[in-house]
Amino acid sequence: MDKNSGDQKDQILLRQLKDILLSEDRADIKALQDTLESYDLLSAHVSPIVKDHLQSFRNNYPEEFRKIVAHLIEERAKRTEESIGLINALIDDKAQLSEKVSPIVVDHIENLKQNFPKEFTIVIDKQIETKLKGSQDEILNIITPVLGKLIRKSIAHQFQMLKESIDRKIKSTFSKQGFFGRLFKSQRKNSEEILSEMDPVIIEEVYVIQRDSGLLIGSASKEKTLDQDMIAGMFTAIKAFVEDAFKRKNEELEMIEYDHYRIFIQNFYSYYIAVAMSGSISASEKGQIANRLYDFAESELKQIPADINDSLNSRISEKLKNYFFDTEQVLKSA
Amino acid sequence: MISKKIILTGSFGVGKTSLFNKFIYNKFDEKYLTTIGVKVNKKVITIDEKEVSLLLWDIAGEVSQDKIPNSYFLGSSGIIYVFDLTRPSTYKNIVKDIDYLKNITDEAIIKVVGNKSDLIDAEKLNEVRNTIMQPWDIITSAKTGENVTELFHSLGKAFIQ
Ligand SMILES: Nc1nc2c(ncn2[C@@H]2O[C@H](COP(=O)(O)OP(=O)(O)OP(=O)(O)O)[C@@H](O)[C@H]2O)c(=O)[nH]1
Ligand SMILES: [Mg+2]
Numbered sequence: 397m398d399k400n401s402g403d404q405k406d407q408i409l410l411r412q413l414k415d416i417l418l419s420e421d422r423a424d425i426k427a428l429q430d431t432l433e434s435y436d437l438l439s440a441h442v443s444p445i446v447k448d449h450l451q452s453f454r455n456n457y458p459e460e461f462r463k464i465v466a467h468l469i470e471e472r473a474k475r476t477e478e479s480i481g482l483i484n485a486l487i488d489d490k491a492q493l494s495e496k497v498s499p500i501v502v503d504h505i506e507n508l509k510q511n512f513p514k515e516f517t518i519v520i521d522k523q524i525e526t527k528l529k530g531s532q533d534e535i536l537n538i539i540t541p542v543l544g545k546l547i548r549k550s551i552a553h554q555f556q557m558l559k560e561s562i563d564r565k566i567k568s569t570f571s572k573q574g575f576f577g578r579l580f581k582s583q584r585k586n587s588e589e590i591l592s593e594m595d596p597v598i599i600e601e602v603y604v605i606q607r608d609s610g611l612l613i614g615s616a617s618k619e620k621t622l623d624q625d626m627i628a629g630m631f632t633a634i635k636a637f638v639e640d641a642f643k644r645k646n647e648e649l650e651m652i653e654y655d656h657y658r659i660f661i662q663n664f665y666s667y668y669i670a671v672a673m674s675g676s677i678s679a680s681e682k683g684q685i686a687n688r689l690y691d692f693a694e695s696e697l698k699q700i701p702a703d704i705n706d707s708l709n710s711r712i713s714e715k716l717k718n719y720f721f722d723t724e725q726v727l728k729s730a
Numbered sequence: 731m732i733s734k735k736i737i738l739t740g741s742f743g744v745g746k747t748s749l750f751n752k753f754i755y756n757k758f759d760e761k762y763l764t765t766i767g768v769k770v771n772k773k774v775i776t777i778d779e780k781e782v783s784l785l786l787w788d789i790a791g792e793v794s795q796d797k798i799p800n801s802y803f804l805g806s807s808g809i810i811y812v813f814d815l816t817r818p819s820t821y822k823n824i825v826k827d828i829d830y831l832k833n834i835t836d837e838a839i840i841k842v843v844g845n846k847s848d849l850i851d852a853e854k855l856n857e858v859r860n861t862i863m864q865p866w867d868i869i870t871s872a873k874t875g876e877n878v879t880e881l882f883h884s885l886g887k888a889f890i891q
Binding site for chain 1: 731732734735767768771772783785801802
């Protein structure tokens with residue numbers, strides 16, 4: 397075997413080695429990307445905190461920061477060693493082949509086998525060192541994949557906490573009085589209770605809301621509830637969100653249901669009316685309510701100015717009160 | 731008393747909720763709890779002896795404004811576009827964003843706000859001023875309260891004129 401063909405084989409083997417190494421890395425990166433992908437949105441939200449924390453962490457605890465980075469390097473080196481073990485095994489497997497290959501190639505491989513870990517580690521160390529000296533963004537690029545998992549855990553945790561705190565808030569805020577109290581409290585009711593009550597439909601609250609802005613034009617309720625301006629805004633936000641999410645041009649949200657409470661929404665041109673009701677409601681009752689809303693709108697809401705102010709609000713609120721709450725048999729009269 | 735809708739928008743983590751909470755409750759929290767969906771709240775302010783009721787919509791931040799449901803902006807009299815003076819990524823799309831907002835609203839007053847002024851010194855601030863392609867209306871700090879009342883009152887004032 398002459399020297400030239402030996403050199404060629406040498407080249408081929410080296411290329412193969414490189415491929416093996418790269419494919420390992422590629423697989424690693426792919427796996428990390430995959431795990432991170434589904435959390436893209438979340439991590440996008442979290443990254444400013446991570447960044448902020450990292451910055452202050454680095455400033456406040458330089459020693460710990462160094463340790464973490466050192467640990468990361470160590471981890472990386474470990475993985476490299478593992479890959480090299482794999483490569484070694486591969487090469488050993490090909491022992492027969494090596495025998496035929498020129499002794500120079502074998503030497504090269506031996507050399508590589510012995511020096512590779514050391515050289516590779518040095519290169520990595522150097523890279524990390526220069527990157528550490530470089531910008532914060534680059535440090536983040538190195539650390540982010542590793543942090544990815546931690547972030548995910550922390551997000552899951554944060555979400556759980558958020559959920560619990562929302563639950564708590566709903567319980568404490570909404571259990572005080574009025575419709576919203578019962579709206580959220582009623583979960584515990586068992587079906588038997590509900591059946592035995594045979595709830596008649598009761599209108600609890602009525603809101604007339606400017607369609608685009610969500611500003612409250614007027615409202616009336618059986619019992620005083622939370623700030624009605626805010627509720628009107630939230631209804632409108634929910635409505636906007638749902639209508640946007642389903643991207644239906646000519647269909648609008650008509651009903652928000654919660655347990656056995658319903659918020660019935662009737663859209664008009666520049667405003668909409670939201671009616672919060674309790675009790676079980678049949679299709680015909682729904683029709684009756686819609687008719688009542690049309691009647692009210694026709695007689696009282698013909699001229700609604702674009703600018704909303706106090707006096708308009710009290711005028712409309714008074715009318716709503718008279719129309720919906722001053723008679724006992726609300727539905728029967730419809 | 732008149733009622734007006736104001737929407738707080740901008741990228742995530744820039745301090746929209748913090749400005750909202752500082753203005754309404756005079757509270758600031760170092761913790762970051764990202765807003766999900768929308769939160770609506772109200773504050774009545776008095777300007778030149780006239781009361782104005784501000785309905786504030788605090789929405790979840792998005793990297794680009796065209797990702798936000800269009801209808802959120804409808805009927806708003808004021809749009810507060812917040813960016814973070816310390817994070818260039820929050821103002822790199824600013825020209826496009828402001829153009830977009832101008833396009834989808836017709837009468838809304840848009841205020842461009844650089845927040846977290848407490849984290850940046852005069853020299854750095856100048857640097858940002860020189861790199862940013864869109865002049866800001868006011869710089870604020872939800873942490874120290876700098877210019878927070880001024881921001882909302884400047885809108886209130888514009889509404890009653
Ligand atoms: N130092 C300082 N920190 C601030 C300031 N404003 C907000 N922060 C912090 O920045 C982080 C994000 O603030 P948020 O108010 O939640 O940001 P946001 O714009 O509502 O974010 P999204 O709801 O995700 O869109 C929090 O940790 C705040 O404590 C400020 O003026 N100064
Ligand atoms: Mg927020």
